[in-house]
Structure formats: C-alpha cells, structure tokens
Amino acid sequence: MNRQSQAAVLFLLGAALLHAGTTDLYLRYVKAGLQPLLLASGAVLIVAALATAWYEWRRGRKGHGEAPDEGHGEKHSHPEPRISWLLVLPLLALILVAPPALGSYSATRTGTALQEPLAYPALPATDPLPLGLVDYAGRAVYDHGRTLEGRRVRLTGFIALDHDGTPYLVRMALNCCAADAQPVKVALTGAIPPVLQPDTWLTVTGTYTPRRTRDPVNNGPIPYLKITSAAPTPEPRDPYDESYNN
Known part of the structure; x- marks a missing residue:
C-alpha cells in the first residue's frame, strides 16, 4: 500500500472514530468518560492523513520537475497488492454496524x-x-x-x-x-x-x-x-x- 493509500485509510479511520464519538455508537465500545479521548484520536488521525497526502503531493510535483539520473533511467513503480484494501472493511463495519451490548x-x-x-x-x-x-x-x-x-x-x-x-x-x-x-x-x-x-x-x-x-x-x-x-x-x-x- 503506497503513501496515498495509507493516507486514505488513516483518514477513513479518523472519520470513523469521529462518527462514533459524536453519536451513541461509541458507547458500545468504551465508557462514556472516554469520549473526549476518542474524538481527539480521530482528529489526530485525520490531520496525519491530510499531512501525509500533502507531503506526497509536494514530493510528486518536485519529482516531475527533475530530470532522471544519467545511466540509471527512470525508476520502475510496482503496483501494490489490491488485497491490502481489505483493511478498509473493519472501518466500514465500525461505521455501518452497531454491535449489540453484552447481555x-x-x-x-x-x-x-x-x-x-x-x-x-x-x-x-x-x-x-x-x-x-x-x-x-x-x-x-x-x-x-x-x-x-x-x-x-x-x-x-x-x-x-x-x-x-x-x-x-x-x-x-x-x-x-x-x-x-x-x-x-x-x-x-x-x-x-x-x-x-x-x-x-x-x-x-x-x-x-x-x-x-x-x-x-x-x-x-x-x-x-x-x-x-x-x-x-x-x-x-x-x-x-x-x-x-x-
């Protein structure tokens, strides 16, 4: 998973935490007193995701403006395995499915x-x-x-x-x-x-x-x-x- 993909997953995780923390969903996972920490964690993850995406965007623009090194040619990029996107499924479950309370x-x-x-x-x-x-x-x-x-x-x-x-x-x-x-x-x-x-x-x-x-x-x-x-x-x-x- 490349940096852009990592930033996307970080953003989704932060958004999921904010969604849970601003609704009653978080009460299915943690006690009510931990809500501020949950919201803070979500905000930090979103900021980290945006910073990563901005850094990669700037590095990409800088790279396009430079000529490739002589004798080395352009670097070949290798596609990331698509299975890594399965990491997003737990996030979707957190957002879409509220687990029942223990009974x-x-x-x-x-x-x-x-x-x-x-x-x-x-x-x-x-x-x-x-x-x-x-x-x-x-x-x-x-x-x-x-x-x-x-x-x-x-x-x-x-x-x-x-x-x-x-x-x-x-x-x-x-x-x-x-x-x-x-x-x-x-x-x-x-x-x-x-x-x-x-x-x-x-x-x-x-x-x-x-x-x-x-x-x-x-x-x-x-x-x-x-x-x-x-x-x-x-x-x-x-x-x-x-x-x-x-």
Whole structure:
C-alpha cells in the first residue's frame, strides 16, 4: 500500500472514530468518560492523513520537475497488492454496524463483579428512589442495607436466567471498554412477572431484603430485591453505565 493509500485509510479511520464519538455508537465500545479521548484520536488521525497526502503531493510535483539520473533511467513503480484494501472493511463495519451490548449470555457465564464501595453517600428522600443497580447491590451487601431500610427503590437492568431458572436483574460494569465488561447481579423475589425473557430490560420497584445468595460462577455475593412492581422498559442510551438520578 503506497503513501496515498495509507493516507486514505488513516483518514477513513479518523472519520470513523469521529462518527462514533459524536453519536451513541461509541458507547458500545468504551465508557462514556472516554469520549473526549476518542474524538481527539480521530482528529489526530485525520490531520496525519491530510499531512501525509500533502507531503506526497509536494514530493510528486518536485519529482516531475527533475530530470532522471544519467545511466540509471527512470525508476520502475510496482503496483501494490489490491488485497491490502481489505483493511478498509473493519472501518466500514465500525461505521455501518452497531454491535449489540453484552447481555444475558455473558452475564450467566461470568461471575458477579460487585466490589465494596469507598463510601455510601446520603440518599435523597424521593419515593420511590431511582438508584443505580450497582449502587443498590453495594449498599445491600457491604453496608447491610442500612441506607436502604424502609425505602422503596427503583432499578433498571436486563433479565438473565441462571441454569436453574433463578432470575437476575443485571447491569454490565465497565472499567474501560466493552472487552472488560463484567456483570453485577441482583436476584429477584416478591412479585416477579410470570414470564421473563432473557435480555428483556425491566424497571422494577421494590424494597431491600437481607436475603442474599452466591454466584454459581465465582461464589461472589448477590443481594436480593423484593419486587412490588415491574414494567418493561427500552434499552437505555448507555446500557453499560449506571444512571444515578439524585
């Protein structure tokens, strides 16, 4: 692949990153906080592509104005293999195809990633209280529900069914990108809907219960939520990040 072709591929890659970063597409790959770095990377690649193309254009004009060296004749150019243009296909896939977010298949084959929070901020007096699933799970397990007692909470997540049919409400937590996503699970009890389909997104309202179980994959702690009502909900804009509506 010659320099002009390399510049074209760089430009397409930069444009793909900018396209992903200016739409919700990037949320399928990385956490929301990395958007500025993604946009900066796209801009740098486009600038590098334009600089490469300009440099090659100037070198070509300079070369045309010079006579060939005596005794050597003109240099023969060799065509580049066309198969190298297959490098463009992943870029087109990035632009045209939005991969689905990780769901119940990954959740049931990966142990819960629940970790002890550093602090337990005070909760507003809203009723029911919209709470992130990870926040609820951390308070329920490691704070023993002290800040949840007597409160109705509202959580959103997707359904995953264990091998024995145990229903979990799940959100996938990210450290950096979708490649390192791990599930945080809340087991459901109480007024569970009679029919639950894996990967269905639900918003559930319920109360804290001290009951808990162990993840069959890694023996990690899984708290329960006693449901009083549940309703289907569209997949959120960012399926990986928790939404703390304080």
